[in-house]
Amino acid sequence: MEKQTVSRDGTPIAYQRTGRGPVVILVSGAMSTGATTAPLAAELSGRFGVVVYDRRGRGASGDTPPYAVEREVEDLAALIEAEGGEASLYGVSSGGALALRAAASGLPVRRVAVYEVPYAMDDAAASERARYRRELDRALSEDRRGDAVELFLRHTGLGEEVIRGARQSPLWAGLENLAPSLAHDDAVLGDGRPPLSLLGRVSVPVLALAGDAGPEWLREAARTVARTVPDGSYRALERQTHMVEPGVLAPVLAEFLAG
Structure with a gap:
């Protein structure tokens, strides 16, 4: 990361901007840094000023305890201020939940696009999310980092051999x-359910995306986001899974973000 801004609580946030044009900030999901979104940034940089950043506690960014989701929203506020005072947001997976929270908080955001935010769509999924949270908290409190990673990978559906x-x-x-x-x-995902009240406060256009080759519940989660925000739309990307290809995603994002 080549640049740095400082969040409200003094935490340094490392980021990089490529391209020229309206600013778009890419918000990564779990177990990722800004480098994860760099291939998408390269695809978009011909039309936009694209910001990739290390979320707090990752990569070259700092982390100031105690953690709160509001601090991550303040991180995005600092990035927006540092790069011109207004931006669109794109968030993938749990990063999408953070982008929606930021927009609902009243930050100067023009548009928001999200890809497969993993909201729990039924009681069984919500119960599984709660069990995962308990086991994750226990593993991290005992500094069993490898076990925490295993829990996450298992929670996402990977098999034991993998x-x-x-x-x-x-x-x-x-x-x-x-x-x-x-x-x-x-924490960003809260109780796991779609936060209907929060989504109702997102006043800017929202594009909720999902892949048509992945689980149906992720598409239903995206449709729920699109239905709940005041100005939402939904689109499924052909032959895409949760690991969406930047070359497929970028043209769709560019069309939406250009307004």
């Missing part, structure tokens, strides 16, 4: 470094 293979990967140490931030993503 998880064992990931443990042997040279990337595993980096995942363990990010493990404490899993609690941040869990």
